[in-house]
Amino acid sequence: MYLVLSLIFGLSEVNQSFPSFQQRMLLHKEEQYSNRLLVSGDYWDGGHDFDVLDYDIKMTVDIPNDSVWAAVIIKLKTLSDALDTLRLNFHWCFMIDSVKEGARSLSWKPVSMGNFKIALGRDVNENETLLVAVYYHGRPNTSQGGLYVVSEDSPSSVTYTNCEPMGARNWIPCYDLPSDKATFTQRITVPSGNQVVANGVLESSQTSGPWWTYTWREQNPQATYLIAFAASRNFLTRDTFADVNGTHVPMRTWVLAVNDMRDKFNVTPGIVEYFSEIFPPYPFSDQKYDQVHAPIGGAMENTTCTFINTYAGWGEIWDWVIAHELSHDWWGDWLTCATWADIWLNEGFATYCEVLWWEELYGDYGGEEYARYVMNTYLQYGTSHPVYDPDELFGVNSYEKGGSVLHMLRWVLGDSLFFAGLNKYALDNADESVITDDFQNVMEEVSKKDLDWFFDEWIYGSGHPYYRIGWRPAKGSGGKYNVEFAIAQTQDQKMHFFPFVMPLEVAVYSAGHEYIFPFTDSIGYQKFTVEVPSKPDSFRLDPHSKALFQSTQYDDIDSVPYIPTHISENHQGNIPVSLDADGMFSGLLCVSFSQPREASVSLSLFDAAGRKVRPLYSGSSKTYKRFFPLSDLPNGVYFIRLENSQGESVTTKTIKVR
Ligand SMILES: [Zn+2]
Known part of the structure; x- marks a missing residue:
């Protein structure tokens, strides 16, 4: 045990008050339907034997009549032989006019409210690239997210999409799970006078005559829930840029002329630049970062095009929500949770990025204060359900507990390994979908530590x-x-x-x-x-x-109750060695092993955090038994690990007690 001496902090430098719980809840997406959807039959995840490569969306939005006319060309690669049917997500509020592969018409039929099947009319081989076009029209359904067509009679009218988790199917036919990412083009036609903003880069615009068309292209593959556009006659914009390693990343703020909140976003370039220092550079530097007013429940991290309700009552300081949504462009958009069970890889990370920005603004003490505030929010409002596969998709366990877990992982690993790990995790999985194991594996690789114990208790364990x-x-x-x-x-x-x-x-x-x-x-x-x-x-x-x-x-130790610990299981490996140790010891620990033949092995003792605390034995034996005097070690859980010359190992657990 060592000693660190430091002065007690003086008066707090952090005089900003933190957002209230009600304000925090604005970040948590509307979830009244999402969990219901996940357990309903419409959450179809029977797998799919194709990989969508691109969506080409051509849509006329007739705002006065609340209806759309659209053609979506889906480019996909088949992943199995003799594929004769495509199953896609699409809401049956629309009338499908035709489905075509080239000039050939295909037949289709609805399977359920949010699914339909297309008969390909031929057997398609593995690795074939298909272009399937779906032509449709109708009035969008918005009961579970999708396209909200808003009449233009108010100075705050904005027509917009909002799709997480599975609202994309309510306005385009698609494969609607985040494991299948695709590039996309949006060719949106609207009544004259409307501006349209969307993900990626504006390729062209045609602004004459009664209908105007804007073509936006997103060249990095995205999950369908991130495909977004907004259209309005009422936008007021401001252009700026962030300097990311010498590249000027264009940034435009789109607010309402009647609610000019542009100044609130003046902090954004600094946050882009900061995150580009501690993480890999802003992933969409060759595109842009826009922040757009849309009348959604709070804010939504549509790639390169965050939507934020500027009427939502974020408080005086907007840094926290701006940092949260922007950070999703790394954690959520560039790397996307592959299943909804892994949602903390999006929301826990974005919540922790609020802490990191606060730390940048107000120093270590500010970061500690914000981390404590995030942890307290979980303690007050969370449940004892695990972070992984949470009880509420957009609940406190995904956001605030997920963020707290990252804060603790940083403490366990130290800053340099933690940030090196985050950077490698991002670069190794850029443009991909990820699961929790992907993150754990990279952090273990970078830190050279077994982190099962940490993920078991904090991500897969409860409370x-x-x-x-x-x-x-x-x-x-x-x-x-x-x-x-x-x-x-x-x-x-x-x-x-x-x-x-x-x-x-x-x-x-x-x-x-x-x-x-x-x-x-x-x-x-x-x-x-x-x-x-x-x-x-x-x-x-x-x-x-x-x-x-x-x-x-x-203020005494006798009031602390004695809580016994029982060993319920011993971890073991799969090599033919029998390793034994006392399950519990105080002064002397007995360790023995036997193996089929003499072979060289090493025995070491690790503490519960995976640090090697003592080498025990190294040599060649068939059987072995010894008592080790270990009374100098602090009480706690230890692991005895036997490793052979091939690097294979077995492990057993023991507890040192008073
Ligand atoms: Zn978020």
Whole structure:
């Protein structure tokens, strides 16, 4: 245990107040339908044996009549032999006029409200590229997202799309799950006087006559829920740029002339530049970044074209929502959760980017304060459901707990490994869809640490620790003081993971100094003793907001209940070695192994956070048994790992107790 000396912080530099819970909820997308949709029959994920490469959307939006006429050409590659049917998502509010492959008409039929089947009329081979055109018209359904055609009689009228999670099928035929990303073109025709803004780059515009047409092209593959456009006669714009490594990235703000909020977005170039320093450079630097008023429930990170309701009551300072939505262009748009169960890879990351921007503005202390605020939001409003495959798709567990988990991972790995890992994760998976394992694998590769324990408890496990911690100072020798503290994990073990393993810190405050002591909490009950040079005044768990937990603190240690820890399972590998160790020990730990024949192996002891704390044995034996004196180690969970010369290993778990 080592000691870090630092001055207690003076008055807070952070005098901004954080957004209220109601304001935070504006970030959480409207979810009244999304979870219902995910469990309904319309959430069809029977897999698909094709890969959509591109959507070419040609649509006339007759705003006064709330109707559209459209042709969507879907370019796809087949992934199996003898494919004779395409199953696509499309809402049956539309009248399909025809479906064609080239000049050949194809037959189709609806399967359910949000699905239809196209008979290809021939067997198509694997790896064939098809162009299938769907011609349709009608009035868009918007009960579950999609295209909102808004009459033009108000100075705040904007016609817009809003599609996450599965609203794209309500205005275009598509494969509507985020695992299949495609490039796309939007050729949107609207009544004269309307401007249209959309993802990507404006390729052309035709603004004469009664109907105007704008053609926007997105050249990086995107999930369908990110395809977006907005049309209005009422936009007021401002152009600026961000300097990303010498490249001027064009940025335009589109607000309403009657609600000129352009100044609120003056911070955006600085945030683009900051995220481009700590992450790979802004992924769409050769396109643009636009922020567009649309009357949605809050804000939506449509790629290169964030929609934000400028009437939504974000508070005085908009940095947090601007940073959150912008960061999705990395985490959500460039890399996209492949399944909705992995939504935290979008929303937890974007929430943590709010913390990072606050840290950039207000220093380490500002970052700590914002992280604590995010963690408290989860503690107050979250549930004990895991982050992975959450109970509410856009709930507090995906956003605030997901963000808290990243904050803790940064603490566990340290800044340099954490940011190196994030950068590699982004570059390795650019333009792809990702699952949680992709993220864990990269972080393990970069840190050279096994992170199963961390992801098991924080992503796949439920809830959080409830620590009860008590401390007792006692006079030591030479004017020094010993501080004994006991810590127990008292969370309800039916609802919450148990026992959490977590590196933590305690601070002892004495004579105007803060003394920090790191330790790893890993079982139901542990005791530690630390030493400070003068009489302690106070004591605090996690003084710098590194970890997510609830706690109660006592000024004695006897009030901390003893919580037993039972070993329920031992981790094992798959090589033919039998490795045994005491399940629990205090002074001496007995370790033995036997294998079919003599072969060289090494034995090491790791702590619960995966750090090697002691080499135990290295040599060649058929059988082996020894007692190791380990009374100097702190209490907690340890792993004994046996590795052979091929790098294969088996592991078993033990607990050191009082
Ligand atoms: Zn978000």
